[in-house]
Amino acid sequence: AQKITQTQPGMFVQEKEAVTLDCTYDTSDQSYGLFWYKQPSSGEMIFLIYQGSYDEQNATEGRYSLNFQKARKSANLVISASQLGDSAMYFCAMREGRYGGATNKLIFGTGTLLAVQP
């Protein structure tokens, strides 16, 4: 069965520093997609970054980058130059099938609460 593991319940980071949020996954599929979402206290899930299993380069979106190590089945999120507004819950998620399986449903981890300190 597919599974996402986030082992860091909470993280602190100083403003302007970089932080890495860990994510490991388990799947028997060769084709899958990995997502990171941010959930502020308002509750809405905000898409940050996507990595396809066949993508050869690590994904980047502004200050967000994904450290994808396929052999280790890890997809860590790196946030550079942290800002106070980055304080939120961060969820790693997986979807089977690069272009979406029959369902396209996402499997989420338990999340990491990031607190950015001034």
Add this chain to the structure above:
Amino acid sequence: GAGVSQSPRYKVAKRGQDVALRCDPISGHVSLFWYQQALGQGPEFLTYFQNEAQLDKSGLPSDRFFAERPEGSVSTLKIQRTQQEDSAVYLCASSFPGGASGKDNEQFFGPGTRLTVL
């Protein structure tokens, strides 16, 4: 354009009461998902629609949960005879499948409905 909207944002129900939660997806989005997010956890898949067809309801926890999307746009999640364990945030997401990149299957989430069963 407008994002995914959900109503009500907050719902308090007495145990045994029936509730109905509404989701308005982004216009033109074919796929619609419902997720349940318990306190301190990641969202868990409940059910999936492609247009008006419910293609996957494997995540619905019991036969007290029922979802519909009769005209392929607005969806309603109904919970009958609510129990305390139903207390959670119910998230709706929509997506427009297709495109060369798996990211095009990105799911856009609504703000959620926080259900509290007393």
